[in-house]
Amino acid sequence: MTQRTRTAGLLRRVVSTTTAALAATALLAACTPDDGAERTAEPGSSSAAPTPKAALLAAVPDGTEGTFRFSGKDSSSTVSGLVDPTAKGAEFTTSIKDPDLGFTTTMSFRLVADQTWMKVKFTGTKGLTGLPKLPDRWLRLDRSRLTDGESAPVYDGVDVGNAGPLVEAATAVEEQGTGRYAGTIDLTSGEAAKALDAESMTALGDKAKAIPFTAEVGADGNLASLTLQVPAAGKQKAYEYLVRYRDYGTAPKVTAPTGKAAQDAPAVAYELLNG
Template sequence: MTRNTGSAGTTPRLARTAAALLAATALVAGCGQETGPAAAPSSPAPTPKEALLASVPDGTEGTFRFTGRDSTSNLSGLVDPTAKGIQLDTSVKDPELGFTTTMSFLVLDEEIWMKVAFSDTKGLTGLPKLPKRWLKLDPAKLDDPAGVPQYDGADVGNAGPLIQAATDVHEEGTGRYTGTVDLTAGEAAQVLEAEEMASLGDAAKQIPFTAVVGADGNLTSLSLAMPKSGSGKPWTFEVNYTAYGSAPAIAEPSGSAAQDAPPMAYKLLNG
């Protein structure tokens, strides 16, 4: 795709953009574990690690909002455990042409919709024409159905597996925790992309973290300070959970707000 010169390269470039957007949703790829074990009944008081694990959302808190970021992307959305629903929104800016692709996914149990929008497109031609509606996807038409987001528990940021892999946890004040995480331990190793894990090397065994728990006992934020590796810069893995019980419920889009996805949507996702 080029400026003012037709549509050459449109499909390959947007396929790469779609791949990047789908990779961004890896933040919500569940590791099969929503929280760590509860404190042992015989303990007079939970340890800091047990208290922090108990704050991770397990689906009983009602709907809530979340944001997250990793080395390359930002993600935001809603979680509705009762409906087994999530809404995800993420954007990628094309480094050469400057336009931004925003991709949203809405998941309700086994059903999934997608919405795509382009911005900063002045002077561009060749962008695909997609309806400005929620586009219902047919998994049978996807080359990799598991590559699109799915509901896999309330802890969409995988805070539970990360805290479970903490080698030491300290409470620094009411609701504030610090410590280190061994990213090579247990299911924590699945949270990052393989390339990110490889670049960390031995440093992955001692990643500093901070966490905040709200007055209601629910996790508010978890932040991991990733060190510089190779030629890369230090970066932060972060997940924030807010508006417990007050965020809007997720409903199935209907009427003029939705339609079946056209062939171009699958072409974009499948590359």
């Protein structure tokens, strides 16, 4: 392959990679309720002994646990980061490797209230040209300069894995030992339908009404993990929708970047995001 051929369409690939990275925020805010939002417990959960479903719902992060770390993955992306309920802040990083050219795009976002900063790094780029050159700083984004301002992530609550809406949509939940749960979720029910993209939901059809899941609750009573086993459908292979939580109350705080660590995003950053 010649250098010219390798470079042709490279920016288009970068834009596609960036779009995929932004799509990873579905793990973060596709259907998260507001902090402190009252969750709907299943009938009978007010008794002295809560049902497994009610107990699992009670373990979902609601903003009272302090800062915590998270990680997650779906069919096409992985994401990891921090949540700071007090600051209404979050930080997450996702990396995506170009399957043909081999370079990797790592994108990080820091969110504090209604402000969004971005940092982008390209690795494995030897022999490639045409990639945009961006400052190695946190770049503050002006949403009004984005073609699709809604695509830029903002802080939208602490339930970054959409665990609350997903558990609420569970049609069966069993406790299989201390802190271990299993059951099925109806992804067509309520806000749970937003956890996957529309194309995936269409492909799943009736399979979406009974997606197997497992969950673990730590000794501190907080949710440690939630895993959905999404079956193969259409062109999509079977995969895990997984989110993990840890370091409740001990993870670092999320603060707005200042000084030489940050600057307003240059025009090339918007060119990248806007395609």
